Amino acid sequence: MSANAASLPRDLKPGTAAKLAFFSAIVWFCIGTIYGGLARIKMAYPDFLAGVPWLTFGVLRPSHVDTVILGWITMAFAAAIYYMTPALCNTRLWNEKLAVASIWLWNLGLVVMNATFAGGIMTGIKYHEWTWPIDMYIMFFIMVPLALNCWMTILHRKTKGIYISLWFFAACILMIAVVFVLGSDDMGWNGIASAYMTWWYAHNVLGLWITPVSAAIAYYTIPKVTGNPLYSHRIGHIHFWSIVGFYSTPGAHHLMAAPIPEWLKSFASVSGVLILIPALAFVTNVLLTMEGKWHLFVENPAIQWTLTGVLFAIPLNVQGAFQQTRAINWYIHGTNWIVAHAHMALLGFSTFVEVGAVYYALPRLLGKPLFSVALARWHYWMTAIGFMGFWTALTASGLIEAAAKATNWSFSGMLIAEHPYMVAAVLFGWMIVVGQWLFLYNMIRTATAPVTVPEGRKAVATAAAG
Amino acid sequence: MSGGSNGAGMRYMIGMLAVVVIFATSIIVTVALPIGQMYTMIKPTAQGAYISAQLPKDQGWVASDPLNTGTAGAHLVNGYGGPTSNIGYGKVVFLREGCFYCHTMMVEETKDWYDWGAPEPAGWWYKGRPNVNANERTGPDLQHVGTRLPSKTYLIQHERYPRRVVEADGATNHWMSVMPDFYWLSNNDLNAVVDFLRAMK
Ligand code: HEM
Numbered sequence: 128m129s130a131n132a133a134s135l136p137r138d139l140k141p142g143t144a145a146k147l148a149f150f151s152a153i154v155w156f157c158i159g160t161i162y163g164g165l166a167r168i169k170m171a172y173p174d175f176l177a178g179v180p181w182l183t184f185g186v187l188r189p190s191h192v193d194t195v196i197l198g199w200i201t202m203a204f205a206a207a208i209y210y211m212t213p214a215l216c217n218t219r220l221w222n223e224k225l226a227v228a229s230i231w232l233w234n235l236g237l238v239v240m241n242a243t244f245a246g247g248i249m250t251g252i253k254y255h256e257w258t259w260p261i262d263m264y265i266m267f268f269i270m271v272p273l274a275l276n277c278w279m280t281i282l283h284r285k286t287k288g289i290y291i292s293l294w295f296f297a298a299c300i301l302m303i304a305v306v307f308v309l310g311s312d313d314m315g316w317n318g319i320a321s322a323y324m325t326w327w328y329a330h331n332v333l334g335l336w337i338t339p340v341s342a343a344i345a346y347y348t349i350p351k352v353t354g355n356p357l358y359s360h361r362i363g364h365i366h367f368w369s370i371v372g373f374y375s376t377p378g379a380h381h382l383m384a385a386p387i388p389e390w391l392k393s394f395a396s397v398s399g400v401l402i403l404i405p406a407l408a409f410v411t412n413v414l415l416t417m418e419g420k421w422h423l424f425v426e427n428p429a430i431q432w433t434l435t436g437v438l439f440a441i442p443l444n445v446q447g448a449f450q451q452t453r454a455i456n457w458y459i460h461g462t463n464w465i466v467a468h469a470h471m472a473l474l475g476f477s478t479f480v481e482v483g484a485v486y487y488a489l490p491r492l493l494g495k496p497l498f499s500v501a502l503a504r505w506h507y508w509m510t511a512i513g514f515m516g517f518w519t520a521l522t523a524s525g526l527i528e529a530a531a532k533a534t535n536w537s538f539s540g541m542l543i544a545e546h547p548y549m550v551a552a553v554l555f556g557w558m559i560v561v562g563q564w565l566f567l568y569n570m571i572r573t574a575t576a577p578v579t580v581p582e583g584r585k586a587v588a589t590a591a592a593g
Numbered sequence: 594m595s596g597g598s599n600g601a602g603m604r605y606m607i608g609m610l611a612v613v614v615i616f617a618t619s620i621i622v623t624v625a626l627p628i629g630q631m632y633t634m635i636k637p638t639a640q641g642a643y644i645s646a647q648l649p650k651d652q653g654w655v656a657s658d659p660l661n662t663g664t665a666g667a668h669l670v671n672g673y674g675g676p677t678s679n680i681g682y683g684k685v686v687f688l689r690e691g692c693f694y695c696h697t698m699m700v701e702e703t704k705d706w707y708d709w710g711a712p713e714p715a716g717w718w719y720k721g722r723p724n725v726n727a728n729e730r731t732g733p734d735l736q737h738v739g740t741r742l743p744s745k746t747y748l749i750q751h752e753r754y755p756r757r758v759v760e761a762d763g764a765t766n767h768w769m770s771v772m773p774d775f776y777w778l779s780n781n782d783l784n785a786v787v788d789f790l791r792a793m794k
């Protein structure tokens with residue numbers, strides 16, 4: 128392997144792909160939340176931008192959701208995988224060039240995807256609105272390179288064991304590829320099966336990709352920054368195997384009021400409670416790893432973000448487990464309550480963990496200190512307060528919608544009642560949006576800052592450069 | 594396999610194999626079994642049979658219809674403005690404009706029937722694809738809209754300027770609908786989407 132690496136003098140500098148992916152992800156984060164922000168304004172003021180065909184709610188919504196999932200979360204995952212896998216394997220990435228090419232193609236693909244949405248070219252399948260050519264594109268230019276790089280780096284590792292994060296990376300890429308194929312429109316599912324497979328797919332994107340890979344990232348960041356070893360590998364393995372075992376099963380809990388087989392709904396609502404096992408194992412493991420280092424929660428941005436995300440996972444999963452029981456689901460299904468849950472998941476839990484990884488890894492990749500810790504604090508509080516306000520407003524309006532649904536109240540009366548909350552969601556939502564611009568600015572300034580070498584290390588730096 | 598000892602390499606392979614086996618089991622239980630049941634046991638209702646005859650080919654973006662024109666089954670759906678039926682193209686417009694993000698087409702098995710009509714058995718969606726059902730209900734359910742609102746004139750007016758049509762109520766009338774105007778839709782598109790809605794009985 129070392130001979131192999133030496134024979135590749137023209138290979139890119141290690142870390143190039145991770146750096147590029149982190150930056151691209153942040154840019155898509157900004158774009159994706161702007162889409163969401165515009166859609167939010169339309170929910171409160173429907174005449175806003177009315178009559179512009181490529182900015183209707185029906186375009187903004189898929190652009191928002193698919194951009195934040197594919198452009199921000201998944202690309203930040205790729206960045207983390209490209210950064211953490213070689214670090215944990217004590218070797219270099221299997222093929223840096225392939226990774227860099229894949230990230231550029233990925234960026235191009237996101238532009239094309241959003242352009243097709245603006246032109247109204249969509250499948251009509253939630254979370255999978257992109258059309259089949261883009262399916263192929265994602266498969267061959269994004270998933271395959273990512274999988275090859277991850278698996279081959281693990282195979283060529285110079286360490287003995289395999290750290291828990293690597294198990295997650297390797298297994299989740301495999302499972303998400305299968306989910307992606309089975310859930311795509313090209314499979315031709317029809318009738319009620321099409322609704323079921325939409326949710327089987329969407330549920331597994333959340334459960335076999337977003338949730339476990341976020342957790343794997345936290346398993347890396349927290350021990351690294353605190354210097355504590357992971358509290359328990361055994362709990363980590365319980366977490367891992369229960370994700371593989373249970374998380375793919377309750378897809379039907381998104382369709383509790385639909386005419387799908389009854390046994391399937393009961394099965395989903397029981398197996399859905401079982402996914403509290405990985406969720407709690409994860410939270411326990413991370414919080415116990417913090418032992419003795421809790422001061423870092425307020426001192427270190429990477430820990431601050433990651434831990435906040437982990438803490439949001441507690442209400443998220445408890446909420447999830449309750450809302451999927453039939454007794455509760457019929458009440459809040461289809462309301463903004465679910466949209467609030469979705470943002471607690473992807474913004475409160477997952478995004479906070481990834482931002483933590485960015486604050487940890489990007490300055491290290493760039494070899495420079497963070498440009499401004501004050502800006503990082505502003506970023507944190509704007510996102511955290513913005514999110515909590517956003518969640519509260521959506522949950523409240525969801526309860527209004529639910530009450531209207533349960534009491535057969537008039538639809539327009541309900542709209543009037545929830546309007547103040549829709550306005551609140553706009554204000555808090557834009558706090559989040561603007562917070563991400565600070566994030567991008569901070570990271571650009573970090574990257575472009577001149578390298579300042581402390582006196583004592585100058586000799587080392589010149590030697591390294593020469 | 595440089596680096597890690599053979600034992601650790603074996604563990605990696607065995608671990609990944611276990612993942613594959615467990616996940617495959619889950620796919621059998623949560624995909625193969627229920628999908629098999631759905632395909633074999635569901636019989637079309639009268640409405641399901643009618644609609645699936647109107648939409649002989651899967652509508653929306655499919656391999657045979659790369660420009661999303663909805664003409665994949667044009668010989669039967671008969672294009673827009675044609676003498677028989679517009680509803681295939683109407684479904685394409687419904688998808689293209691993202692109407693389904695706010696309007697479910699699935700009356701829930703709850704107190705829904707009071708407002709939106711009876712919940713339907715699975716045969717209602719017979720062979721429909723994609724089945725035009727997201728989960729949010731920002732606007733009313735549309736599964737039985739053709740029964741509830743049969744007037745074509747009303748629907749066309751409403752699709753153009755929903756916020757002026759929904760029953761006004763004095764001072765608060767401004768907030769009677771959050772549905773955006775679609776006045777820029779062509780007459781063909783409007784006609785088609787309204788025919789599609791009117792067929793949703
Ligand atoms: C990283 C940040 C974010 C992520 C990962 C995210 C993710 C999502 C997801 C998954 C959905 C679909 C929810 C569902 O169908 O139940 C959604 C919907 C939505 N999001 Fe976000 N979101 C983020 C930030 C924002 C922000 C900052 C805003 C507003 C300022 C926003 C506004 C919306 C709106 C308006 C919808 C549509 C809800 C509906 O259809 O009723 N999102 N988002």
Ligand code: HEM
Pocket residue numbers: 333334337338380381399400402403406443444445446447448449450451456459460461465468469470472473476477728729
């Ligand atoms: C014990 C854990 C969890 C359970 C039992 C659970 C359960 C549910 C249920 C039943 C729904 C659908 C509600 C409805 O439409 O009526 C839902 C929606 C959702 N969940 Fe969870 N959840 C859990 C954790 C998570 C996690 C960890 C994530 C992601 C990181 C997540 C992301 C979402 C999203 C994005 C939606 C919105 C789907 C949509 O309607 O567009 N959930 N959850």
